[in-house]
Amino acid sequence: MWRDTGQLCVTGIGTITPLGIGAASLWDGYERWCRVPRPSILREIQRVQKPSGAAHFPDKVGIDHLSKSSLCVCVSAQQAIQQSGLDLGRLNKTRVGVSIGSAFASANAVQEFSEKILKEGPESIEPVMFPNTVSNAAAGYLGAMYGFTGLNITFSAGINSSSIAISYACEAIVQNIIDIAIAGGVEEFVDGQDSVNGIEGCSLIVIERVQDATHRSAPQLGYLASAIAGEVSKEREVSWPATMNRTNYGGLIDRSNRQISEQVAEFIAQFHGASTAIGCALGIASKQPFEIRSASWDEVVPPLKGSLIFTVQLNGNDA
Amino acid sequence: MKRARVVVTGFSALTCIGLSARKMWQALISGRCGASPVEGLPFESSGVACQIKGFEPDGIEEFDRASQLAICGVRDALEDAKLDRDTALKVPVLVGTTMSGFFAGALARTSTTAAMLSGESAVTMPTSDNSVRYGYCSSISEAVINHLGLSGVGITVPTACSAGNYAIAIGAQYIERRSCEVVVCGGADAFSPIAFAGFSRLKAMAAEICRPFDQDRDGLLVSEGSAFLVLENISSAVKRGAHIYAELAGYGMSCDGYHITAPHPKGAGAQLAMERTLKQAGVRPEEVDYICAHGTGTFANDRMEAEAIQTVFGGAACTVPVSSIKSSLGHAMGAASAIEAVVCILALQHQFVPPTLHCRYPDPEFAIRVVCGTGEPAELTYVLSNAFAFGGNNAAILLKRWS
Amino acid sequence: METLKSDALREQVIDITAKITSLSREVINVDVPLSKIGIDSLMALSVVAAIEKQLKVNIPEKRLRGIKTINDLVAVITDGK
Numbered sequence: 020m021w022r023d024t025g026q027l028c029v030t031g032i033g034t035i036t037p038l039g040i041g042a043a044s045l046w047d048g049y050e051r052w053c054r055v056p057r058p059s060i061l062r063e064i065q066r067v068q069k070p071s072g073a074a075h076f077p078d079k080v081g082i083d084h085l086s087k088s089s090l091c092v093c094v095s096a097q098q099a100i101q102q103s104g105l106d107l108g109r110l111n112k113t114r115v116g117v118s119i120g121s122a123f124a125s126a127n128a129v130q131e132f133s134e135k136i137l138k139e140g141p142e143s144i145e146p147v148m149f150p151n152t153v154s155n156a157a158a159g160y161l162g163a164m165y166g167f168t169g170l171n172i173t174f175s176a177g178i179n180s181s182s183i184a185i186s187y188a189c190e191a192i193v194q195n196i197i198d199i200a201i202a203g204g205v206e207e208f209v210d211g212q213d214s215v216n217g218i219e220g221c222s223l224i225v226i227e228r229v230q231d232a233t234h235r236s237a238p239q240l241g242y243l244a245s246a247i248a249g250e251v252s253k254e255r256e257v258s259w260p261a262t263m264n265r266t267n268y269g270g271l272i273d274r275s276n277r278q279i280s281e282q283v284a285e286f287i288a289q290f291h292g293a294s295t296a297i298g299c300a301l302g303i304a305s306k307q308p309f310e311i312r313s314a315s316w317d318e319v320v321p322p323l324k325g326s327l328i329f330t331v332q333l334n335g336n337d338a
Numbered sequence: 339m340k341r342a343r344v345v346v347t348g349f350s351a352l353t354c355i356g357l358s359a360r361k362m363w364q365a366l367i368s369g370r371c372g373a374s375p376v377e378g379l380p381f382e383s384s385g386v387a388c389q390i391k392g393f394e395p396d397g398i399e400e401f402d403r404a405s406q407l408a409i410c411g412v413r414d415a416l417e418d419a420k421l422d423r424d425t426a427l428k429v430p431v432l433v434g435t436t437m438s439g440f441f442a443g444a445l446a447r448t449s450t451t452a453a454m455l456s457g458e459s460a461v462t463m464p465t466s467d468n469s470v471r472y473g474y475c476s477s478i479s480e481a482v483i484n485h486l487g488l489s490g491v492g493i494t495v496p497t498a499c500s501a502g503n504y505a506i507a508i509g510a511q512y513i514e515r516r517s518c519e520v521v522v523c524g525g526a527d528a529f530s531p532i533a534f535a536g537f538s539r540l541k542a543m544a545a546e547i548c549r550p551f552d553q554d555r556d557g558l559l560v561s562e563g564s565a566f567l568v569l570e571n572i573s574s575a576v577k578r579g580a581h582i583y584a585e586l587a588g589y590g591m592s593c594d595g596y597h598i599t600a601p602h603p604k605g606a607g608a609q610l611a612m613e614r615t616l617k618q619a620g621v622r623p624e625e626v627d628y629i630c631a632h633g634t635g636t637f638a639n640d641r642m643e644a645e646a647i648q649t650v651f652g653g654a655a656c657t658v659p660v661s662s663i664k665s666s667l668g669h670a671m672g673a674a675s676a677i678e679a680v681v682c683i684l685a686l687q688h689q690f691v692p693p694t695l696h697c698r699y700p701d702p703e704f705a706i707r708v709v710c711g712t713g714e715p716a717e718l719t720y721v722l723s724n725a726f727a728f729g730g731n732n733a734a735i736l737l738k739r740w741s
Numbered sequence: 742m743e744t745l746k747s748d749a750l751r752e753q754v755i756d757i758t759a760k761i762t763s764l765s766r767e768v769i770n771v772d773v774p775l776s777k778i779g780i781d782s783l784m785a786l787s788v789v790a791a792i793e794k795q796l797k798v799n800i801p802e803k804r805l806r807g808i809k810t811i812n813d814l815v816a817v818i819t820d821g822k
Contacts, residue, residue, distance in 0.1 A: 122474055124496055130448075132535075141539070144539050148539075153496070154497075156598065159598050163596055171592075
């Protein structure tokens with residue numbers, strides 16, 4: 020937990036969704052989505068196309084053996100790091116951390132592995148397929164790719180996954196364990212999954228202390244003022260660990276206009292474990308005051324009790 | 339704000355050599371090994387594994403085996419802690435895992451399943467036909483929360499083979515920062531045919547016997563199980579007159595930032611995890627009385643770990659006893675380091691170092707003192723437990739004797 | 742005769758390596774450590790798996806430990822036969 024002083028900021032974002040690459044495409048897609056009549060929940064899965072590893076990382080042999088979610092994480096991180104202007108050659112990598120959330124994580128890689136082994140036997144399995152089956156593969160590949168050794172962690176808590184990942188990363192900076200975090204969420208659904216609706220995607224943000232970002236003249240795209248664990252500003256009146264209270268997922272672009280906030284909430288929620296991270300990107304792309312809270316999702320699967328209350332308040336960039 | 343001190347007020351273990359922590363400890367120190375020919379694979383293969391026999395809990399057949407292990411583990415740990423009912427119901431849960439209910443979910447979706455599964459299977463199919471309930475990563479912690487009727491948050495920490503230590507460290511962090519007073523954290527993994535096949539394809543699986551640190555070691559054996567600790571703020575524990583088993587004196591997490599499967603050759607990440615742990619605890623390396631190693635039995639891990647221990651401990655590396663209980667229990671993946679945490683607590687309680695059962699000739703290249711064959715009594719105050727995983731996700735914890 | 746066999750085997754190993762890694766044959770220098778060509782331990786295992794399957798050989802893990810170059814790999818396969 021930390022004080023609502025806006026001491027952390029976002030200096031880069033990277034996103035990949037079926038709507039395209041980059042936060043701007045996400046915002047355009049959201050606006051288009053608002054205009055299309057739709058049922059309250061999309062009755063289908065929208066898949067992201069697996070990015071070309073070779074195109075983004077031409078010097079990495081075998082990069083296309085990574086799972087879709089791992090590649091999405093690496094490509095998103097590449098965008099975010101580029102935008103943030105971090106000088107990888109001079110960076111102290113023991114002070115950089117990776118924190119990723121995902122509800123499904125490597126479930127699809129496990130599905131592929133399982134289908135192959137059941138159909139063709141163990142000898143048909145290529146060794147590279149195995150590491151894709153662990154849920155921390157995406158974060159692990161990212162850490163290995165850039166040599167970030169400060170922290171590397173993966174969380175899975177349904178729709179709260181990226182909330183927890185981002186808040187953990189923020190906390191690690193405030194506690195001075197790391198100086199920079201690349202945090203967010205990714206979701207890759209399972210082929211043949213028939214009872215989950217949602218949109219695949221990945222969103223990662225680079226988080227730094229405001230003073231550090233100012234010192235190196237980095238872009239300050241948004242400010243994270245968040246609270247977990249009992250310390251929340253009084254008007255919100257929530258506490259953690261949560262009891263049965265649920266807070267609706269919200270993106271309050273205009274606090275007086277609840278309809279907009281409900282639309283944003285509904286849109287973001289489709290990204291499941293990546294939702295808060297997608298919300299951050301959407302909020303930053305909107306260039307308006309924007310607030311996100313974690314959700315509980317109690318319609319399709321048995322109630323996810325005890326939602327984490329996590330608020331991210333992104334103020335629009337005044338520049 | 340000063341960090342709150344964290345103590346252990348309850349624990350549980352479900353393993354291939356004992357379906358309770360106490361039974362597991364008795365088996366461990368009497369030299370029992372959980373390895374046997376692998377059973378019930380849904381594909382043609384053979385080899386050795388450490389599978390739990392006789393775990394058939396009632397009333398939770400709708401869940402996959404990993405979730406069943408987690409549910410029973412959390413339930414047993416909470417019972418052991420003897421919290422009042424209201425408090426127990428609100429306790430947040432952190433479940434470390436590697437494979438969650440993935441494979442059960444995959445089988446449910448695969449058309450060849452019916453043909454493959456007949457008679458006994460290593461993979462008990464959940465009776466629920468909703469594969470969404472167990473086929474994804476978060477499902478294991480959700481199963482615990484939902485079945486036990488808990489209203490606190492449930493989080494899965496899927497950092498593979500170090501997940502148990504990560505869950506414990508994160509749980510400790512929540513208490514230290516006064517987010518909550520009590521957490522239950524640990525790990526659970528069901529026997530994974532994926533891990534069995536996967537490690538075989540990586541040539542990291544032992545032919546028959548797991549011999550950590552031995553000059554002839556040839557790999558790990560895949561196991562399953564669960565273990566959980568109830569961590570509590572010391573003030574809260576003392577106030578309610580709880581039985582305190584040990585203190586969690588420190589923890590440290592790090593990342594190799596090197597490779598997805600191969601550990602950093604010099605063990606830089608492992609070294610950092612151990613150093614951070616000791617630094618946080620304010621303990622010097624020479625004050626550590628026992629190292630419960632990650633010690634999988636693979637050529638790469640054991641060599642790396644020995645080097646990392648030598649670097650961190652310097653001269654003390656030749657005297658501090660090191661053992662790997664994976665020789666007896668195999669590698670229970672996400673549950674492994676949680677089980678090892680329980681072993682450390684029992685080692686402190688009994689003042690006894692468990693053995694690296696099948697280590698006969700420690701690798702002469704290692705300048706560490708491996709406790710082989712049978713264990714040894716020792717004066718233990720501080721014990722360090724290591725865990726290193728794919729993705730270079732490393733975590734170590736330090737437990738202190740409570741007196 | 743042995744040199745010819747060895748050469749033929751080397752060519753096969755290069756072919757398989759090129760296929761698995763998608764590297765061009767020109768880049769696969771047989772005397773350079775695999776890591777320097779960009780082939781990490783995991784990719785190397787995949788190459789070995791493909792070699793085992795195609796050439797119907799078995800290379801135990803112990804014999805892989807000292808392998809640094811393609812030539813080392815060829816020598817191990819030859820010794821094993």
